[in-house]
Every structure is written in structure tokens, then in C-alpha cells.
Amino acid sequence: MQNLFNRKWCFFMTITATELKMNLSKYLLLAETEDIYITRNGKVVAKLSNPYQDRVDVAKSLFGAIPSNITLEQTREERLNQV
Numbered sequence: 001m002q003n004l005f006n007r008k009w010c011f012f013m014t015i016t017a018t019e020l021k022m023n024l025s026k027y028l029l030l031a032e033t034e035d036i037y038i039t040r041n042g043k044v045v046a047k048l049s050n051p052y053q054d055r056v057d058v059a060k061s062l063f064g065a066i067p068s069n070i071t072l073e074q075t076r077e078e079r080l081n082q083v
Contacts, residue, residue, distance in 0.1 A: 014039055020048075 012035040020027055020038050027036055027048060036048040 012037060014044070016040070017045070 013030065014037040015027065017038055017040045020036075030036060031048045032050050037044045038046040038048060
């Protein structure tokens, strides 16, 4: 198993196809949070990833966007007044 650094400044993992076969359930769980590239004969042949990762990233980016001392209704009114 080898960790590399990609252009998005996020870690991803590369494993061999044999390693994937031997520990599939482990890598399915890991794929929920990070991309896993599968290699065969030293070349990347597949990518195992979470199809909903974009949604997770968007949700994480919104965490803390609304101050705790303001209600959701106040936030909506403020937003509508900006339009």
C-alpha cells in the first residue's frame, strides 16, 4: 500500500488488484472517505471512490456558515433581501 499526493492537495491511496481482491470489504469502507487507485503491473487501471463525495464536500463546506446566534428564518430573510 502506498500513499501519494495529488494535485488537489488531498491524499489518495494506490493498491494492487491482488490486494483489493484479498481485502475488498476494507477498501470499500476506505473508499467512502478517500479515492483508491488500483494498479495492475504497475499501471493504474481503476479508481474506487464514493459517488456522493461531491455532496459530502459541499455539506462540509456549509458547516458553520450560519452563525449560531441567528435563526434559519432570519437567515432566509437576509438572503432574500440581498436578491
